[in-house]
Amino acid sequence: MALVRTGLKKLARMLLALTADTPPPRAAVRRRPLGEMRTAISPTIMAGSIQLIGMAEIKQQLGARWSAVADIACRIAEQTIQRHISDEDAYQRHGDDTFVLCFASPDKAHAEAKTKSIGEEIASMLARQTPQIGLQVDHTVAELKWADIDNGGAESVAETIALELRHMRERAEAAARAWRTELVRTAGVRFAPIWHSSRGAVTGYRAMLNEQTGTHAMQRLADVTTPEELKSVLHELDCLIVGRAIKALDRLLNADGMAQMLVPVNFNSLSNRAAREKYLDLCRQIPEHYKRFLLFEVHGAANGTPAARLVEIALALRPYGRGVIVELPSNGGQLQELAVVRLLGVSVDAKSLPRNVRQATTSLTRLVTAASALNLKVFVQGADTVGILEAAQKARAHYVDGRAVALPTAEPKTAYHWTPHCANGLGT
Template sequence: MNLIREGVKKLAGVLLALTADTPSPVAGPNANPPQMLGKMRNAPTVMAGSIQLLGMAEIKQRLGARWSAVADIACRIAEQTVERHISAEDAYQRHGDETFVLCFASPDKAHAEAKTRAISEEIATMLAQETPQIRLRVDHTVAEVEWADIDSGAAESIAELIALELRQVRERADAAARTWRNELLRTAGIRFGPIWDPERRIVSSYRAMLNEQTGTYAMQRLAGVSTPEELKSTLHELDCLMVGRTIKSLDRLLQAGGMAQIVVPVNFNSLTNRTARETYLNLCRSIPESYKRFLLFEVHGAARGTPVSRLIEIALALKPYCHGVLVEVSANGSRLQELTSASLFGISVDAKSLSRNAGQATTALTRLVSAATALNLKVFVHGADTVGLLEAAQKAQADYVDGRAVALPMDEPKTAYHWRPR
């Protein structure tokens, strides 16, 4: 699951889709001046980008006659932001209500990506401030386009031709993403990491996780070619797959006369969408009543600064379908007090986020365990893959620990057994 978090972070500069709207030139100091684009054609390539306002068509259909006012505000914000950020040597052209195509004089792709991303983020922030009742997503695309790949045409149509070329680049990336997404879901396997109870010195619970192939190969490849929305959708499907296969494994164990508690991680970002959350909860509603006492859901992957109210909202939605809910927190335990209103079973912390210094790791965990215990919360330390991290968790008196220092993941959970550190 850590690799999935890394995959999400890598998507900051991913190529995003361009529509093929009818071009609608706009005035402005950098608005597609033919002589500027002519100079750019002296080089074999042009660094091109786009800013796209997603959801305009849906809003137009919903608002009817009121649509024009919203469109004017959105396009004004987008155009003014583009003008503020691009240089006198750059050029842009607006296409319809949704898309702005940018041509950069500099061949530096990193520079173009940084500038396009800054424009996209600023537009999104300003739209949220000026039109909070209208939800528009702002996406961006950056690619180096070869003039040889662009059909010859008048200077006035160059931006349109570049837009069409970028669209083809995006379509190829989308096709690759779909292929790898299907492969990921087809081959995804679930394993179960033994969780140790240091006080009783037994393993009686497990943490569901994706197998190594899913985490290291297919997921990394998907993250390299997918958009953030596609990745979020895939994470959601993997979470659904995980809970489904966990219930099947739990059923086999119970039918064989065994017994174990299983922690089922669920990515915070895959449940922020109301429709996706309802799909996941529908799966949870199919869990047999007698099985719920063997399940703990762990909400993880929330970005720093996420309102605690959003975490609590998801935790409370999951609570009816399990014995209890865990929420992953940072090692410093900030805002721990705010989580108490969710009546959580406990908290979890990723051991890999701790200091590599054994003493500092122990001190941080001891402080966290003390604060959690005062709030009647159990502490789960996951990912303790070294003896040093395991010892730090044990000295801090964490309630539960998992990781390779305890045991390698298993294909199926089994009934409780005693275990002592080697």
């Protein structure tokens, strides 16, 4: 695919740069053999694993260039582990993608916190230093019995621990998949009317999970401990939303109705190349004549996400709709960088605005002024109070949705005129 080929070209250039610019690794700390961790005092060992998710896929795609990627990723992982573990702990690489850790402390909470911290730092460094690789990092921690794992030397110990923890992770993943299947089976999607301020009409709808599904999902997400599972859940929900949105649009158009359909998609659902391709495969099934009614909104990117990453995802989505919107903080950061790719507009979550109506109006007015100068529309989403709706109207935001406009509906309707009765009769 063209996108993959382009990514591989960028990756090749990046590897050359990393080879040239990366300083020589620091002297390695002494690695305590895993076999030395066994004592006569405790029949158990607190073990953990750090796994680089996606190495097998990259190996298949890159062929001969695979070793350069593996060396970079594993060097980052190993140096990070060395910075975190104590002289009494031990670690060992196992296979292409796994590092086994053994902790001197029997405290599982301590081992979990340390392993999680290591995984997060590795993920952060990989994202910063090798963004085109798209590797994810997972971790597992468990207390294991020495009688079950000590069958020989350090290699045997490492292999047995790695397999035990992998089996635990696979069981957890199977349970998570079953939950996601049930979530998708029972999930409901509603459609929030979007007010077009200059036309004084509801001209479109934002597809969104209904309240029951959203509550169910949030309860589960609160218990999610791995970034990979979190992204999988978000991806499943985003695929569900786009599928239901297209079906609802189809019903509306076949009933001679007409309205725009805004489809939100979480940045984290598309930050991984493989997940993005699965989502785009759904988009490729959208009938051509429906695309002029579709808008995509990329939301949920963390503060500080490089504009280039947002642009990359926006460009991937643009062929499948009339335009792409990117959610930004209310201060309008990165407007200049995003304007060059001809976005339709930017959105702001009403929850990020000041609660004071005057302050919210001031903040929105600055954003609308800056965006309009760059020919970008401003969407205010989740305006659930009359005060925020009033602020959006006074600031002359282009589009607004939320309970202050209208409650979400089971089906989108054809466009209709509507004027809010707030803001002391201010016109638009």
